[in-house]
Amino acid sequence: MIAPRSWLPTPVLSILLLVVWLLLVRSYAFGQFVLGGSLAILIPLLTHRFWDARPLIGKPFMLLRFIFRVLGDIITANFEVAYLIANPWRKLKPHFIEYPLMLEERFTITLLASTISLTPGTVSANLRMDGKSLLIHALNVDDEEALINQIRERYERPLKEIYEC
Structure with missing residues (x-):
């Protein structure tokens, strides 16, 4: 059989x-x-x-919390981007940022890059050949370090915990 x-x-x-x-x-x-x-x-x-093997989900409830966080961030970012675009007197500060990665698994890096691209106002543009950093374009950046810390705390650390990387 x-x-x-x-x-x-x-x-x-x-x-x-x-x-x-x-x-x-x-x-x-x-x-x-x-x-x-x-x-x-x-x-x-x-x-x-x-196909690459997917890492096992270590904390499924944290994954559910992560999904709701991303959905909330998408909704919030839509309003922020709409406000930025609707106000022509406000000067935008677009910027490319080199984001250093803590993640090492290709699957979780892809999830992080996709999450960043789903959030309006940011796009993950390139994964460096060494796999150690992402190039991210942001529509309006006041503080580059604050954006890096926000991505790390809101998206990368939870992904690292969920997939136990």
Whole structure:
């Protein structure tokens, strides 16, 4: 007997692929289920060896708190950016910042860069080749060190704790 994980390495992704396939073809015919199911099994089976292993979540409740923090920051930053753009007499101070990373795992660095980019007013522009720093563009920077400390305390430290890096 074949172990389920050997022929279905990512069951959640397979289900998602099947659902997306059925939504794309807008048909629930038996043939579409067969074709979509085949693709949902074959695609992850052929590509899973190219994926990086994700670190295990050590503190799931802290992850939930982190998600709510990011959502709150996105809402707040939207209002701040709208205020900055709507007031033409206010002089913006855009700036590129070299952010030194404490994280070492590629997965958690990607999460941090994505979180920074999701928050309006900041974009993670580049990960240095050595993997030790991110280049971040911010729309309005009064104090570079304060922004670095804010990112470190609000996003990087919680990610480090959640994934126990």
